[in-house]
Amino acid sequence: MKARxxxxxxxxxxxxxxxxxxxxxxxxxxxxxxxxxxxxPNKFLRYYNFESISFIFPELGIVAIAMMxxxxxxxxxxxxxxxxxxxGILAGVFFTRLYPAAPEAGAAAELMRVIAGxxxxxxxGLLAGTLNGLLIAKVRITPILAxxxxxxxxxxxCMVLTxxxxxxxxxxxxxxxxxxxxxxxAVPLVLFLVVVVAIAVMLTKxxxxxxxxxxxxxxxxxxxxxxxxxxxxxxxxxxxxxxxALAGIVLSGRTNAAKSDYGTxxxxxxxxxxxxxxxxxxxxxxxxxxxSIAVIALMLLASGFxxxxxxxxxxxxxxxxxxxxxxxxxxxxxxxx
Amino acid sequence: xTSVSKLLRRSExxxxxxxxxxxxxxxxxxxxxxxxxxxxxxLRANVVIGIMALSVLTVMISGGIDVSFPAxxxxxxxxxxxxxxxxxxxGVVLPFIGATVIGLLCGLANAFFxxxxxxxxxxxxxxxxxxVRGLLLGLVGTSIINIDRMxxxxxxxxxxxxxxxxxxxxxxxxxxxGIALLMWLFLTRTMAGRAIFAYGDDAESAKRVGFNTRRTVxxxxxxxxxxxxxxxxxxxxxxxxANPRDFVGYELDVIAAVVLGGASIFGGRGSVFGTILGxxxxxxxxxxxxxxRIDNTWQxxxxxxxIVIATALTAWRDRKxxx
Numbered sequence: 001m002k003a004r005x006x007x008x009x010x011x012x013x014x015x016x017x018x019x020x021x022x023x024x025x026x027x028x029x030x031x032x033x034x035x036x037x038x039x040x041p042n043k044f045l046r047y048y049n050f051e052s053i054s055f056i057f058p059e060l061g062i063v064a065i066a067m068m069x070x071x072x073x074x075x076x077x078x079x080x081x082x083x084x085x086x087x088g089i090l091a092g093v094f095f096t097r098l099y100p101a102a103p104e105a106g107a108a109a110e111l112m113r114v115i116a117g118x119x120x121x122x123x124x125g126l127l128a129g130t131l132n133g134l135l136i137a138k139v140r141i142t143p144i145l146a147x148x149x150x151x152x153x154x155x156x157x158c159m160v161l162t163x164x165x166x167x168x169x170x171x172x173x174x175x176x177x178x179x180x181x182x183x184x185x186a187v188p189l190v191l192f193l194v195v196v197v198a199i200a201v202m203l204t205k206x207x208x209x210x211x212x213x214x215x216x217x218x219x220x221x222x223x224x225x226x227x228x229x230x231x232x233x234x235x236x237x238x239x240x241x242x243x244x245a246l247a248g249i250v251l252s253g254r255t256n257a258a259k260s261d262y263g264t265x266x267x268x269x270x271x272x273x274x275x276x277x278x279x280x281x282x283x284x285x286x287x288x289x290x291x292s293i294a295v296i297a298l299m300l301l302a303s304g305f306x307x308x309x310x311x312x313x314x315x316x317x318x319x320x321x322x323x324x325x326x327x328x329x330x331x332x333x334x335x336x337x
Numbered sequence: 338x339t340s341v342s343k344l345l346r347r348s349e350x351x352x353x354x355x356x357x358x359x360x361x362x363x364x365x366x367x368x369x370x371x372x373x374x375x376x377x378x379x380l381r382a383n384v385v386i387g388i389m390a391l392s393v394l395t396v397m398i399s400g401g402i403d404v405s406f407p408a409x410x411x412x413x414x415x416x417x418x419x420x421x422x423x424x425x426x427x428g429v430v431l432p433f434i435g436a437t438v439i440g441l442l443c444g445l446a447n448a449f450f451x452x453x454x455x456x457x458x459x460x461x462x463x464x465x466x467x468x469v470r471g472l473l474l475g476l477v478g479t480s481i482i483n484i485d486r487m488x489x490x491x492x493x494x495x496x497x498x499x500x501x502x503x504x505x506x507x508x509x510x511x512x513x514x515g516i517a518l519l520m521w522l523f524l525t526r527t528m529a530g531r532a533i534f535a536y537g538d539d540a541e542s543a544k545r546v547g548f549n550t551r552r553t554v555x556x557x558x559x560x561x562x563x564x565x566x567x568x569x570x571x572x573x574x575x576x577x578x579a580n581p582r583d584f585v586g587y588e589l590d591v592i593a594a595v596v597l598g599g600a601s602i603f604g605g606r607g608s609v610f611g612t613i614l615g616x617x618x619x620x621x622x623x624x625x626x627x628x629x630r631i632d633n634t635w636q637x638x639x640x641x642x643x644i645v646i647a648t649a650l651t652a653w654r655d656r657k658x659x660x
Contacts, residue, residue, distance in 0.1 A: 076459070135645065135649065139649045139652055139653075140652045141645070141648045141649055141651075141652045142602050142603075142648070142652075144402065144459070144602065145592075145596060145602060145644065145648040146645065146648065148589055148592065148593070148644060149593070149641050149642075149644030149645035149648060150641065150645060151589075151641070152589060152593075152637050152638075152640055152641030152644060153637070153638050153641030153642060153645070154641075155637050155641075156634075156635065156636065156637025156638035156639070156640070156641055157637075157638055159634045159635075159636075159637055159638075160632075160634050160635055160638060163634055164634070268463055268466075268467055271460070271463055272463070272464075275460060281457050281459070281460060282457070310475075311474075311475045313470070313471045313472075313473075313474035313475035313479070314471055314472075314475035314476070315471070316467050316470060316471035316474075316475075317467065317468050317470075317471025317472050317475055318471070319467055319471075320463075320464045320465065320466070320467025320468035320471060321464070321468050323460065323463070323464040323467070324450060324461065324464040324465070324468070327450075327454065327456050327460060327461075327464075328450070328454050328456075331454040331455065331456065332454075
């Protein structure tokens with residue numbers, strides 16, 4: 001009985017806490033939106049701008065969700081960009097060297113080829129995530145160091161496979177994943193929404209999700225409570241690796257190329273968005289909704305500054321400053337309680 | 338007898354043993370490895386990464402992690418060289434003091450956030466690295482200062498050598514070893530140094546026995562920044578150019594070297610000697626791929642594997658210690 005009422009209490013507290021966070025995020029997003037609209041009304045408020053954002057932000061959003069999954073158990077995944085690039089590059093190798101397009105192949109054969117490529121890329125992500133998970137859960141290497149090392153290996157493999165230059169020559173259907181539209185909505189955005197709903201349901205409605213939160217809140221207690229911590233942590237990194245690979249597919253589809261050093265700035269941004277979205281890097285706290293709002297807020301910020309002809313470097317500065325600022329606000333707000 | 342078994346159980350001994358084995362293997366594959374020129378070049382490659390590793394070692398002993406030192410190093414280097422060119426100043430001592438102070442100030446900013454707001458060092462240093470690099474490239478400039486515009490005094494300093502048996506050994510090695518000696522004395526022989534170990538082992542206990550934790554945090558990150566700034570300018574004077582986009586990805590290499598040297602990422606554990614060995618191991622592997630006739634594109638894979646194996650061994654060691 002007591003345990004149940006306790007549970008309810010913490011549930012309620014968590015809910016209030018989360019809503020506060022989301023409220024704060026929504027306010028930040030609204031302020032950014034109004035500010036940019038006021039500063040650059042002619043360029044910022046055009047349909048084209050929002051459309052192009054809807055193509056660009058999903059890959060970053062998916063990586064940020066992958067990062068959040070690792071952070072839920074108090075870990076971090078510094079290899080996400082390595083995995084994303086490796087997935088894109090392996091798919092590129094598959095399309096150009098192993099299984100090039102047959103000249104007289106029909107549309108069905110082409111579609112099969114792309115599906116095989118997608119399966120291959122996601123499989124690589126799953127495998128890479130499994131390696132991370134095994135190193136972290138079984139060998140017990142600290143997540144920072146384990147993923148630092150594997151990230152180096154994955155990026156290194158990208159270098160070995162490509163020798164440096166980008167791989168080009170993806171099939172048209174592959175480009176559709178990054179550039180196409182379904183019912184007037186960008187395909188990357190559709191994929192992002194699918195990921196958001198799937199992960200949100202998984203985290204809030206399944207035992208696996210609950211386990212992750214419990215492990216992140218108190219790993220020792222989780223072990224004593226009989227949770228299969230090792231297995232759950234392994235699964236979370238497998239999932240994070242697969243999501244990273246999905247981001248790699250979208251990225252290579254959108255740019256129609258894959259390279260070993262694509263998206264290196266995404267790593268910092270993924271950590272930033274994840275933390276900004278209310279994820280606690282020490283574990284136990286984080287929502288998909290928060291991360292999604294955070295990625296949109298930052299994309300609006302970046303696109304607005306780009307229109308004002310800020311250099312990309314100054315945008316880096318703003319991202320970093322924003323990260324520190326939001327962390328400070330969070331700390332000050334929690335202190336007030 | 339006990340002192341021998343104690344020595345065998347130290348992680349430095351293991352690193353040293355592996356190092357000797359690796360060197361013998363490389364020497365067998367290609368005897369050119371043992372030529373003095375090659376060995377001296379290898380030592381020279383240790384200098385900048387080594388000083389940065391001492392900076393990271395201090396942070397890691399305190400239980401933190403620092404990924405901002407490459408940004409601080411590049412800012413200190415580029416700003417100092419620009420200032421020297423603008424003033425037409427030719428000297429060595431003052432510029433190095435300037436670069437060290439720039440690094441120090443950046444490091445103190447890290448300490449401010451980490452201590453005042455109790456923020457996680459990884460997040461703070463990710464943010465400050467992005468801020469410093471963004472400001473440097475966005476406001477100061479993106480163009481490389483090439484050899485023709487580098488201050489000659491710096492170049493002359495960075496290329497000073499002594500001749501040993503017909504081969505030239507860079508004098509910068511001795512600067513590195515001197516700093517390492519000072520760091521060793523500081524960490525093991527002073528109260529402030531011991532405070533860093535105590536803080537990293539358990540911050541709360543350190544506070545209760547009377548260590549000033551605020552001063553320790555500022556000391557750790559200030560010192561780390563200062564060393565990074567110094568290393569940055571030293572790098573420019575050794576390669577004869579100042580590139581504002583330099584040191585990208587160094588954080589991974591240097592952290593790897595420090596972990597290879599037996600420091601624990603949880604704090605309270607690590608040594609200067611181990612770090613020197615770790616740095617040597619990393620540069621040895623990176624620079625010897627060509628001599629072993631392995632294509633250079635494999636570098637990332639090899640370094641990554643070394644990190645994973647070394648951290649797995651450390652994790653295994655620490656797990657045994659728990660039982």
